[in-house]
Amino acid sequence: MSDQATRIRPIEARDIDAVADLFASIMLAWSKPATNDLRQFLRQHFIDGPFADPALPSLVFEQDNAVEGFIGVTAQDLATSDRSYKAAIACALMVRDHAANPLAGARLLRAMLAGTQDLTLTETAGDETLGMLRSQGGVPLPQHSMTWLRVLHPARFAVDFAAKRLPPLGITKPLARFVDSRKRQPAPGAPLKWSRWVPTAPQKGISVQPISPTDFFDLTADLTQPYDIRPHWSDAGRAAMLAEMQSKRLHGDLQLAKVATASGRPLAVAAYYLTREKSAHLLQLLARPGQEGIALDALFAEAHERDAIALQGRTDPRLMNALLGRRVFMVNESSSVVHSRNAELVDTFVSGRALMNGLVGERWSRLVGDRFD
Structure with a gap:
C-alpha cells in the first residue's frame, strides 16, 4: 500500500466507534463489537476529559479512509519547585493488521514523540514497543519496570x-x-x-x-x-x-x-x-x-x-x-520509559528523583483493570 493511501492524524469524535472496535479486538481479544461503555470511556478519556489536551492529541493511522491503528495520549502537568512541564502519557498502541502495515506502529509512535510535550512517559510498554521507543531515543527505567x-x-x-x-x-x-x-x-x-x-x-x-x-x-x-x-x-x-x-x-x-x-x-x-x-x-x-x-x-x-x-x-x-x-x-511484564529532548529531565527520572508509575502514568485509568462490559 502506498504512503499516499495512508496517513497519521489527530483523533476526532467521529473515530471513536472505529477505535473502540479496534481496542475491543486487539486489547481485549473480543470477537464481538465494542460496548457502549467502552465507546463512552474512550471518548471521555482521550477527547473530552481533563487529561485530554488538543495540543497533544491521540493519533489514528488511517488507510483508505478507514482507521487501522491508534496510539492513545493523555497529558499530565508535572512541576518542580520553580517551573512546570507538560508530559504526554502514551498508551494503547495498536494496529489492526501488522503484517499488512508493518511500519504503522512505528509511524504512530514517531508522530506522537514529535509533539509539543516536554517529555513522554509510559509504564506499559511491551517488548516490541520498548524496542521502538529505544530506537527513537526513549530511555527505559529498570527500577520502575518490575x-x-x-x-x-x-x-x-x-x-x-x-x-x-x-x-x-x-x-x-x-x-x-x-x-x-x-x-x-x-x-x-x-x-x-x-x-x-x-x-x-x-x-x-x-x-x-x-x-x-x-x-x-x-x-x-x-x-x-x-x-x-x-x-x-x-x-x-x-x-x-x-x-x-x-x-x-x-x-x-x-x-x-x-x-x-x-x-x-x-x-x-x-x-x-x-x-x-x-x-x-x-x-x-x-x-x-x-x-x-x-x-x-x-x-x-x-x-x-x-x-x-x-x-x-x-x-x-x-x-x-x-x-x-x-x-x-x-x-518484568512491561516497561516504564521516558523520552525527552531535555537530557536533564531524562536524568531526573533515571535517577529516581521524579515520581513515576501509578498516579503518574496510565495504570490509574480504566485502561488497566476494567472489563468495559
Whole structure:
C-alpha cells in the first residue's frame, strides 16, 4: 500500500466507534463489537476529559479512509519547585493488521514523540514497543519496570493459580483455606523464611486506616514533596482520576488508606484494590523517607487479615530497598520509559528523583483493570 493511501492524524469524535472496535479486538481479544461503555470511556478519556489536551492529541493511522491503528495520549502537568512541564502519557498502541502495515506502529509512535510535550512517559510498554521507543531515543527505567508480588496465603494462591488453567481444581479451595489457617503470624522482628509466608505483624501502634478522597490527594501532595518532579492536578483532574480509579472492576474495590502511628501521624498513603480470595493490587504507595518498610509490612498484614491471597504492585526506586528481604517475586511484564529532548529531565527520572508509575502514568485509568462490559 502506498504512503499516499495512508496517513497519521489527530483523533476526532467521529473515530471513536472505529477505535473502540479496534481496542475491543486487539486489547481485549473480543470477537464481538465494542460496548457502549467502552465507546463512552474512550471518548471521555482521550477527547473530552481533563487529561485530554488538543495540543497533544491521540493519533489514528488511517488507510483508505478507514482507521487501522491508534496510539492513545493523555497529558499530565508535572512541576518542580520553580517551573512546570507538560508530559504526554502514551498508551494503547495498536494496529489492526501488522503484517499488512508493518511500519504503522512505528509511524504512530514517531508522530506522537514529535509533539509539543516536554517529555513522554509510559509504564506499559511491551517488548516490541520498548524496542521502538529505544530506537527513537526513549530511555527505559529498570527500577520502575518490575512487578512485584508477595504471597500471603500460599495454599489458596497455589489453588487459584492452578484453577485458572484447570478450573476443576477450584474444588480444592476449602482444603487450601484450612491449610492456610494453620499458619501462625510471626512476631514483629522475627526472621523471614521462605517456608513461612504469613506476614509479620506490623510494629506496635502502626495501623492501616481508611481515608477520604480529599485526604488521599492532600497526603499525596505532602508525600511527593521529596521528589524533584511531581504531579500537579487540577480539581477536575483529581475528580476524573478518582472516578476511573473507582471503576477498575477486574482489580476489586478501591481502598484509599494511610499507614499511621498510634497518635494518628501518617507515615504513608496508599491506593490499592482488594477482593477476598484474590490478589490485591497496590496502585500507589508513598511513604515518608525511611518508613517504606514499615508501610509495606502494615499493608501486607492488612491484606492478609482481609483474606487477599497475595499483594502485588509496581517497583519504584524508593521502595526497592524496602522490598529486599520481604520475600517478594519480581517479573518484568512491561516497561516504564521516558523520552525527552531535555537530557536533564531524562536524568531526573533515571535517577529516581521524579515520581513515576501509578498516579503518574496510565495504570490509574480504566485502561488497566476494567472489563468495559
